[in-house]
Amino acid sequence: MRPLDISIVGATGAVGTALIKLLEKSEIKVNRLRMFASSSGARQFKFRDQTYQVEALRDISDIGDTKTDIAFFSAGGDVSGVWIPRFASQGALVIDNSNAFRMRPDVPLIVPQVNACSLTVRPPSGIVANPNCSTIQLVRALRPLIATFGISQVLLTTFQAASGVGLRGIKELEDGVKAWLEGSTGPAAESFPVPLAFNVIPQIGQISREGVALEERKLVQESRKIFGMPHLQLAATCVRVPVKTGHSEAVYVEFDEHVRLEQVHELLANEPGVRLYADGYPTPRYLGDPADVHVGRVRVNPENPRGLWMWVVADNVQVGAALNALLIAQLAIAKNLIGES
Numbered sequence: 030m031r032p033l034d035i036s037i038v039g040a041t042g043a044v045g046t047a048l049i050k051l052l053e054k055s056e057i058k059v060n061r062l063r064m065f066a067s068s069s070g071a072r073q074f075k076f077r078d079q080t081y082q083v084e085a086l087r088d089i090s091d092i093g094d095t096k097t098d099i100a101f102f103s104a105g106g107d108v109s110g111v112w113i114p115r116f117a118s119q120g121a122l123v124i125d126n127s128n129a130f131r132m133r134p135d136v137p138l139i140v141p142q143v144n145a146c147s148l149t150v151r152p153p154s155g156i157v158a159n160p161n162c163s164t165i166q167l168v169r170a171l172r173p174l175i176a177t178f179g180i181s182q183v184l185l186t187t188f189q190a191a192s193g194v195g196l197r198g199i200k201e202l203e204d205g206v207k208a209w210l211e212g213s214t215g216p217a218a219e220s221f222p223v224p225l226a227f228n229v230i231p232q233i234g235q236i237s238r239e240g241v242a243l244e245e246r247k248l249v250q251e252s253r254k255i256f257g258m259p260h261l262q263l264a265a266t267c268v269r270v271p272v273k274t275g276h277s278e279a280v281y282v283e284f285d286e287h288v289r290l291e292q293v294h295e296l297l298a299n300e301p302g303v304r305l306y307a308d309g310y311p312t313p314r315y316l317g318d319p320a321d322v323h324v325g326r327v328r329v330n331p332e333n334p335r336g337l338w339m340w341v342v343a344d345n346v347q348v349g350a351a352l353n354a355l356l357i358a359q360l361a362i363a364k365n366l367i368g369e370s
């Protein structure tokens with residue numbers, strides 16, 4: 030493949046900076062790289078021995094200036110909603126990390142290890158969506174089990190890190206912890222519904238009239254779309270915890286058939302990108318390879334041989350966003366989906 034023109038929107042954020050590092054180490058050949066944020070400031074990035082200046086997205090006045098082969102968007106739904114159609118109209122394949130387009134029928138929602146088969150042609154919209162971080166680690170752990178046993182329902186509780194809301198979430202947690210230890214009440218909550226330091230918050234996103242939070246709805250809708258199972262029974266409670274990075278999930282799955290622990294262990298151990306802890310369990314602070322989904326505490330329900338518990342941990346910024354986006358780009362390149370109109 031020829032060297033590609035690549036734009037990264039949201040280059041200075043938690044996901045954008047992780048993506049730049051992953052792209053740098055990847056085998057993707059880059060011709061022209063452009064990095065965008067809300068303002069240019071004096072911010073620069075080193076990428077493969079060259080220094081790049083961050084540009085202000087709002088300074089693009091000529092639509093032709095959005096022309097590129099691949100555009101990665103990690104700057105929130107509002108920015109995606111306004112700017113992605115402009116980049117796509119100029120021929121870019123856009124890979125979007127936000128929630129703006131995920132459920133549109135003309136936008137594939139892709140986790141390459143799970144549903145690469147949903148990206149065989151270039152989408153007419155020019156957009157491929159990256160699922161929500163908590164969805165990606167869940168579907169990667171469930172894939173081999175669903176394929177083998179069939180699924181009746183999934184119930185889960187998530188324990189989601191501060192970095193899920195970006196760099197400002199990490200800073201707010203750190204400032205809150207520091208203030209608490211110094212004996213003050215600390216800053217008012219901005220990124221979270223209430224202060225997160227030394228706390229646990231059972232709300233991520235707006236709660237609907239029915240009492241379901243936005244993050245919980247995303248998990249249901251996105252899992253159904255990725256697996257192509259519109260009636261998948263899935264219910265979640267999403268909880269924010271005072272962890273910097275790494276989402277954890279306590280997942281209970283009820284299958285159509287009885288399950289044997291040895292077979293579940295074998296399936297998970299053989300699943301590429303899944304690391305099984307047959308004894309013990311992973312924790313977000315001491316996570317191993319940030320590219321893997323880490324699974325432990327796997328146990329069959331003694332009261333129901335169709336029921337299985339597992340503890341699933343992954344790096345939300347990498348597995349849940351930057352790495353998945355890069356893998357989508359690599360998949361699109363391998364399938365020759367770049368550069369067509």
Ligand SMILES: NC(=O)c1ccc[n+]([C@@H]2O[C@H](COP(=O)([O-])OP(=O)(O)OC[C@H]3O[C@@H](n4cnc5c(N)ncnc54)[C@H](OP(=O)(O)O)[C@@H]3O)[C@@H](O)[C@H]2O)c1
Pocket residue numbers: 038039040041042043044045065066067068086087102103104105106108126127128160161162192193194195196197345346349350
């Ligand atoms: N963090 C995660 O675990 C995670 C996981 C999955 C998906 N996502 C999604 O990825 C996106 C980025 O998340 P993040 O965690 O990286 O957030 P972040 O750390 O807050 O970074 C946001 C980025 O967007 C840029 N930005 C903000 N407003 C902009 C504007 N008007 N024009 C151009 N750039 C603008 C920021 O630039 P400045 O530096 O100039 O402000 C920054 O580079 C969000 O849509 C989020 O939902 C995040």
